[in-house]
Amino acid sequence: MTTEVLRYTAFSADPAGGNPAGVVLDASGLDDARMLEIAAELGYSETAFLTSPPEGLAGEPGRAFTLRFFSPKAEVSFCGHATVAASVALAERIGAGPLVFATPAGTVPVSVTAEGTGLRAVLTSVEPHVEDVAPADLAEALAALDWPAADLDPDLPPKIAYAGARHLVLGAGTRARLAALEYDFDRLEALMRRLDLTTVQLVHRAGAGLFDVRNPFPVGGVVEDAATGAAAAAFGAYARELGLAPQESVLTLRQGEDMGRPGVLTVELRAGDPRVRVGGRAVRIG
Template identity: 75%
Template sequence: MTADASPVSGSPSAPAVLRYTAFSADPLGGNPAGVVLDATGLDDAGMLAIAAELGYSETAFLTALPEESPAGGGRGFAVRYFSPKAEVPFCGHATVASAVALAERTGPGDLVFETRAGTVPVTVTEENGTLRATLTSVEPQVTDVAEDDVREALAALGWPAADLDPALPPRISFAGARHLVLAAASRARLADLAYDFDRLEALMRRLDLTTVQLVWRASAGVFHVRDPFPVGGVVEDPATGAAALAFGAYLRALGAVTGSAVLTLHQGEDMGRPGVLTVELREGDPRVRVSGAGARIPDAG
């Protein structure tokens, strides 16, 4: 067992759980995730118990694909993601964390993650000693959201409708997981987040949402974002790769960006865990890419 791995339950037979942060090269920034590089033999209850005890917004559980499979060869993995309360189909920051953990052991390069949302290619590069992972989404979908549901979301957040940015209307966007996108008209509105946990959770469960993606546009290509995550048992997610992918798809669907574009999303500043997510849109490719740095979180023991 390496210094960055420990059995959560303290049992010698428990799988090693690694702790990494994603979308920051600083262990104190970004979004922490649990990573189990060999989940062979773990059932659903076992994975959920590990995720709940660890307490991070998500933990990724990897199982190497057979050598003969199309994504095998030691670079392909089946991946499942669990929050402290439930399994989620896809998680961006835990994907980045897992890819960085693998790259530290086998080197940078291309990986393939088979998730419940679909196949996710990941590329890890090293820049000045820092590992960065770029993941490519499944094909996204953006749909309208009912006015009554928007009103309920605003009521749960305690946001007046006048505090929304009319240039970025509410939508539900999917790029591996479903997110309701709400745009604040000011940075101050985004910074003031104190919401009704149970009320927002009930709405999100009814709409099958993973997070609510709250955004403020600082400039044409720079945004500040926050992600309430009550359905995962977490008040707020510090850096949300799946929501960043969905947001890129949302902007493209609105026509707010055209052709190829690179966006910078700042998240976690209001939580004291700043992170940076880089979103890339490529002309002619409906998929969205998100990239960020990752770093091991030193073992507390």
């Protein structure tokens, strides 16, 4: 059986920007081994696989699905950029509007709307939480990154944040510190596997509500993720928990510039709703 694998980039309106993802709109005939094989062959940080929804999943007829994500190395509980890519790919075929996905992390609603000549998708995360990181684990992370502790931003304290996947958030004191990313791949991967981390979210505050971010992703088999929606959602929870943003606010995350694939992620916080909304454009590659 031939499986059609679509290629989209998320969080950019330019195919040369953002984060590429594979999208398989009908994975009903694929087992886990074949999905992993396809993701490895494609080589993107994640590929999204859609099948029919589980019984009882709320959503409009024909607009609810099961959604799974595979990196070249393993299945991932949640991937924001592949969700945005899959949502836009679906909307190009069935029309803009609401979608709902059953993911390994939980139910994720998405709204797709027209923006300019393209489409924009906004996902709503599962309920997030933020936790402390043990001093020994922080020291190991800094050693793997070759970051002196003095290079951290004291106003962005290290935490582990979750909004569908776990991410270690580290604040860079300067933009130059963020730009100089050269780390011990195997050492960081070992720590991340032990702590069940999906990426490390490296953040520099560039202004009010504006952040530059990078995401090492060795557990996925790639050095760096170009635009990370799951980490953006987790960072939204982090920013709210630490009082870095008002309860009702919109944050802008710039990612991928240091990789030559610039993208923009919008993070929305709403008062009274603990969930985080992450949005951006997506376009087909090729």
